[in-house]
Amino acid sequence: MKKLAASAIALIMVAACGPTGGGANGAASQGIWATGSSTVFPFATRVAETFAQRQGGAAPRVESTGTGGGIAAFCEGVGVGTPDIANASRPMKASEFDTCVANGVDQVLEIRIGSDGIVIATARSGADFDFQPQDIYLGLAAETPNGSGFQANPNTAWNQVRAALPSQAITVYGPPPTSGTRDAFLELAMAPGAEAIPALAALADSDEDRFEVIAHTLREDGRWIDSGENDNAIVQTLTRTPGALGVFGYSFLEENLTQVKAASINGVQPNAATIADGSYPLSRSLFIYVKISHLQTTPGLAEFIEEFLSDAAAGQDGYLADRGMIPLPADQLAAVREAVRARTPMARPA
Incomplete structure (x- = not known):
């Protein structure tokens, strides 16, 4: 399996080509520009490299800025100087959609490209972990239940969280608030872990907003x-x-299996099968968002999206699966392609 270093080199090379973006009022742009999720980055970069080889010319510009940062840039407006594509490791939020619309980005394709898992990993020489959801919350939450209220998290070692866990200090490296991986980790790991604790389950029923802050x-x-x-x-x-320990996308685990290993969650290890069928609790969908107006004005953008969704890339035996993405089932991929062909704009998220 190819290492990410090649993708990083490719990014530096194409970024050196200068600003790009979709055109406005019929004006052609200098090239295709995608920005956003660090998880989607290696997949988008791989598609960009292949697209450039097949079409000739410079590769599309692909940036790793985090899902939140990518969508924010995407939603700033339409035309030259704005991204054509936002890469995302979570769905667009209603508030982000509203910002897009307010800035004239009111026709957007939401394209699900595949699935990924969030892993909690350690060096291969480290202890083995099998977390229960509440372990993750009790180890990493700022506040934990204490009688009828909450206290600053007192746990400093994992065996203080649960005796069966390794006796080692709690030290976890993870993504920042701008990252879709961070958002998904909070939704898929921290919130379910909190709800597994009776006091917090009761809070979720009585005060949903307060529960969300705590969780x-x-x-x-x-x-x-x-x-x-x-x-x-x-x-x-x-x-x-x-x-x-570290929190990151499954694709990075796949790229570095000689150096790191993943913890299991409820006894389930992350792999292609458990992520695809959802039995691994920290599974998620990956997306790209595309400005429909830029399909008319950014040369090659429609063809780039076609390459992204091709059998060669996104199919069960495609090169994105080799990079670590979990492909969509054939019927779901066909439905995504049809929505793209029809240029069906997404609805406001719930």
């Missing part, structure tokens, strides 16, 4: 460490930091 707030005492948008850097940190 989604990570500790800031040095036990959880924001590590930027480069998931591959987290992998390298784990190899240099004995006992530390």
Whole structure:
């Protein structure tokens, strides 16, 4: 399996080509521009490399800025100087959609490209972990239940969270607030872990807003460490930091299996099968968002999307599966292609 270094080199090369973006009022742009999720980045870069080889000319510009940052740039407006595509490792939020519409980005294709899992990993030489959902919350939440109220998280070692866990300090490197991986981790790991605790399950029923704050707030005492948008850097940190854990996308685990290993959740290991069927609890969908107006004005954009959804790329035996993405079932991929062909704009998220 190819390492991400080649993709990083490709990014530097195409970024050097200068600003690109969709055209406005019929004006052609200089090239295709995609920005956003660090998880989608290696997939989009691989498609960009293949597209350039097949079409000739410069590869599309692909940036890793995090899902939140990518969607924010995407929603700034239409035309030259704005991205054609936002890469995302979670669905667009209603508030983001509203920002898009307010800025004239009112016709957007939401394209699901495949699935991924979020892993909690450690160096291959480290201890084995089998987490229950509540372990993750109790280890990483800023506040935990204490009688009828809450207290600053007192746990400093994993065996304080649950005796069966390894006796090692809680040190977890993970993505920053701008990352879709961070958002998905809060939704898929922290919130279910909180709901598994009776006091917090009761709070979820009585005060949903308060529950969300408690469940989604990570500790800031040095036990959880924001590590930027480069998931591959987290992998390298784990190899240099004995006992530390890291949170990142499954594709990065696949790329680095000689260096790191994943914890299981409820006894389920992350792999292609458990992510595809949803039995691994931290499974998620991956998306790209495309401005419909830019399909008319950005040369090659429609063909780039076609390459992204081709059997050669997104199919069961496609090159994106080799990179670590879990492909959509054939019928779902066919439905996505049809929506793209019809240029059916997404509805406002619930």
